[in-house]
Amino acid sequence: MIGLRYIEDVVTLAYDREKCVGCGACGEVCPHGVFRAERGSKAELLDRGGCMECGACAVNCPSGAITVKAGVGCAQAILASWVSRVPFLKKTVNPDSCEC
Amino acid sequence: MELPPEAAGERAGVRAWPFVTGWLRTQAGLVPKVRAAWGRGDHLGALAVRLGIGRDKYRLAPGLYALGEPTRSCPVIVTANYKLTFDTLRRELAGRSCWILVVETYGINVWCAAGKRSFSTDEVAARVKAAHLDKVVTHRTLILPQLAMPGVAAFNLRKLCGFKAVVGPVRAADLPAFLDAGMKADAAMRRVTFSLAERLTVAFVEIRANRLLTLNVAVAALILAAVGPGGFTFGGTLAAAAGAFGVYLLGFTAGCMGVPALLPHLPFRPFAAKGLTLGAAVGFLAACGLARSLPEGLAVVLACTAWASWFAMHYTGSSTFTSLSGVDREMRRYIPVQGGLLLAAILTWLISSWMGGAS
Numbered sequence: 001m002i003g004l005r006y007i008e009d010v011v012t013l014a015y016d017r018e019k020c021v022g023c024g025a026c027g028e029v030c031p032h033g034v035f036r037a038e039r040g041s042k043a044e045l046l047d048r049g050g051c052m053e054c055g056a057c058a059v060n061c062p063s064g065a066i067t068v069k070a071g072v073g074c075a076q077a078i079l080a081s082w083v084s085r086v087p088f089l090k091k092t093v094n095p096d097s098c099e100c
Numbered sequence: 101m102e103l104p105p106e107a108a109g110e111r112a113g114v115r116a117w118p119f120v121t122g123w124l125r126t127q128a129g130l131v132p133k134v135r136a137a138w139g140r141g142d143h144l145g146a147l148a149v150r151l152g153i154g155r156d157k158y159r160l161a162p163g164l165y166a167l168g169e170p171t172r173s174c175p176v177i178v179t180a181n182y183k184l185t186f187d188t189l190r191r192e193l194a195g196r197s198c199w200i201l202v203v204e205t206y207g208i209n210v211w212c213a214a215g216k217r218s219f220s221t222d223e224v225a226a227r228v229k230a231a232h233l234d235k236v237v238t239h240r241t242l243i244l245p246q247l248a249m250p251g252v253a254a255f256n257l258r259k260l261c262g263f264k265a266v267v268g269p270v271r272a273a274d275l276p277a278f279l280d281a282g283m284k285a286d287a288a289m290r291r292v293t294f295s296l297a298e299r300l301t302v303a304f305v306e307i308r309a310n311r312l313l314t315l316n317v318a319v320a321a322l323i324l325a326a327v328g329p330g331g332f333t334f335g336g337t338l339a340a341a342a343g344a345f346g347v348y349l350l351g352f353t354a355g356c357m358g359v360p361a362l363l364p365h366l367p368f369r370p371f372a373a374k375g376l377t378l379g380a381a382v383g384f385l386a387a388c389g390l391a392r393s394l395p396e397g398l399a400v401v402l403a404c405t406a407w408a409s410w411f412a413m414h415y416t417g418s419s420t421f422t423s424l425s426g427v428d429r430e431m432r433r434y435i436p437v438q439g440g441l442l443l444a445a446i447l448t449w450l451i452s453s454w455m456g457g458a459s
Contacts, residue, residue, distance in 0.1 A: 003364030004294055007426035028267045028285075029249035031292040032421065053423040054215060056249035070250065071424030072215040074417030075371075078428055098417055100155075100212045 008049030012069040013057075015045045019065035026057035026066060074098050117160065118142075119190070124166045128232035131166045136194035142187050149184055150301065152308035158183045159207030164231040168197030172238045175279060177268070178224060179245060180205040180213050192272040196279070199237065203227045214251035221253045225260035234262060243268040243275075243283065246290060292420045299360040302418040306356040306411065314348070321345045324446060328453035344449070347386070347400050351407025354382045359412040363419075371422070372413040372434035379408025395452030402445035406438045413438075 013034070020042040027037030032050045035057060037043035043065075055070025076098035084090045109116040109123060109132065116132065118139050123130040138146075149155040159181045167190055176199040179189050186202060203223050205213035213219035224242070234240075242263045244252055247270055254265035269278045269289035278285055321344040322337065329344075330337030355375045359366065366374040383404030391397030413434060416422040 004421055005369065006422050007369045007429060010425040010429050011423060012425055023255075025254060028290070029246060029254075031246065031270055031290065033287070033291060050421075051423065052421050053425060054211075054250040056214075056246075059251070059253050060249055060255065062255045069425065070215075072212065072417070073419075073422030073424050073427045075414045075427055075431055076417050078424070078431055100208060100417070 005050065006052065006073075011048055011051045012053060012067075013045075013048055013051040014067045015043070016065045016067075017042055017045075019063045021063045021065075023062060025060040025062070029056040029060050031056070072098075074100075119187075124170075127235040128164075131164050131199075131236070133166045134190055134200070136167060136190050138187060138191055146184055146187065150304055152305040155305070156207060160186055160202065162202045162204040162227055164233065164236065165200040165202060166197075167193055167200055168195075170197040170199050172236065174198050174237070175243055175283075176201055176233065176237060176241070176263075177243045177275070178203060178227075178248070180208065180210045180219055180248075182207050182209045182213075185209050189272045189275075192275055196276065199233075201227055201231060201233065201242070210245045211247040211250075214248045217251050219248045219251040221251070221256050221260060224252055224265075225257060228261040228263055240264060241266055241283075243278075245272075246270045246285075247292075294363070294420045296361065298420075299363055299418075300357070303357055303360045303415070305418075306352075306414070310352070310411075314352075317348045318345050321348070324450065328450050331453075340453075343390075344403070347383070347403045348407055350382060350386055351379055351404040352411055354378050354404065354408035355411025355413075356415065358382065359408070360415055360418070370413075370426075370430035370434065371416050371419075372409045372430050372438070375409035375412025376405055376434075376437070378412070379405040382408065393452065393456070395448050399445045399449040399452070402441050402448065406441035406445065409434060409441075410438050 022039065022041050022043070024037045024039040026035040026043050031054070032047070032052060034045065034047050034051050035043045036046050051068070052073055053068050053070055055068055058066040058068050058070065080093045080098060083093045105115065107122055108120045118141055119134045120132045121135050122133045124133050145158060149158050160183050162181050174197050177189065178201045179185055181202045181204055189200065203219060205218045208216070208218065210219060240263050242257070242265050244265050244267060246267050249267060252265065254267065257263060257265045266283050269275060269285045270292055274289040278289060321341040325337045325340035325344065329340040358378050359371065359374050362378065363374070366377055368374055368377065380401060383401035386404065387397035387400040391400055413430060416427045
């Protein structure tokens with residue numbers, strides 16, 4: 001993924017090291033190596049800017065140490081969600097849909 | 101190799117998929133046996149959905165499938181019911197025996213389904229129970245695709261269905277190595293990639309996805325050409341509209357194909373800004389070669405830049421590393437820019453034709 005990095009200063013990922021129970025799940029599920037985590041020791045947040053907010057780490061954190069405003073980074077889906085809030089246009093789109 | 105229809109399970113009104121080679125008797129009933137190799141229909145189907153044809157209906161029924169000759173101790177691999185996903189999985193597992201548990205994701209791939217929470221903890225647990233998996237296998241382990249994890253809480257799965265989740269690799273192609281290593285993934289198996297081939301493979305769906313917009317642009321180009329740039333003749337109007345439509349196609353190609361191809365090499369992080377850059381460059385070259393006047397050339401550059409930025413921005417959904425917060429911000433910032441550029445292009449085109457006509 002060299003050269004493929006996205007806008008970093010808007011990432012909503014937050015990690016509370018105090019709450020970490022060291023299960024290692026976040027390191028296992030993250031597709032971008034944002035966390036380094038091994039069973040038995042507290043996870044380290046290595047690359048917050050590499051986070052794409054998929055939410056896998058937060059969903060799989062049993063102690064609630066990780067929070068993120070998760071969603072799909074897809075312009076088509078965001079556009080559909082905007083249009084679905086407009087009174088007369090909302091019937092024309094599925095708020096969750098980009099057909100994928 | 102093709103079995104007679106009855107052996108593959110055909111009965112009145114119901115026909116088995118061509119990849120079903122027979123039925124395996126288990127303690128939970130009959131399970132369809134599937135082959136690893138792709139047939140002609142699988143290749144054609146894959147090509148069609150890459151072009152966006154029939155993609156929303158390319159699904160198979162959820163439930164348990166058997167690959168090879170699985171025994172009660174063989175691994176269970178969970179996947180989505182998008183047929184291209186299922187086909188890729190069975191192809192990559194050629195020569196092996198395992199159980200494939202397909203969950204209902206409404207024909208959507210693993211990652212998008214997990215992002216929209218149809219590939220969920222509850223769905224996996226429900227399919228485990230519906231298939232009576234506890235009667236089919238003696239172990240209590242499921243291998244989940246890593247990209248399903250935005251929707252599946254592994255620590256909850258055991259409570260819900262008695263099976264524990266092991267996080268498999270990102271790519272089906274790494275499954276053989278993952279299984280041979282005793283269900284251990286190395287660091288590379290855990291990371292998504294976005295190579296040139298991967299970037300272009302997912303780009304072609306945009307052609308069909310934008311067919312309505314393309315038609316509207318063609319009609320708008322004709323109307324605008326008729327009110328001035330066409331010189332108020334039929335032939336002139338057609339030629340001017342074709343020129344404007346050509347600029348749209350150029351911007352479309354730059355945004356949908358050029359930006360994905362050059363993604364790591366274009367400046368700026370927002371995709372819309374990458375599109376602005378490439379669109380301006382391509383538009384400038386086209387204007388130098390084809391424009392007959394300065395205003396016309398300016399209109400070409402402005403319109404090409406606007407369209408390329410718009411289509412590049414929409415490629416965020418096909419990429420593997422853009423975040424919701426980031427795409428939301430770039431859309432709020434760049435849609436006004438794109439709209440302004442297109443409006444400026446149209447006004448330049450119209451006004452210069454009116455001025456030229458008066459002189």
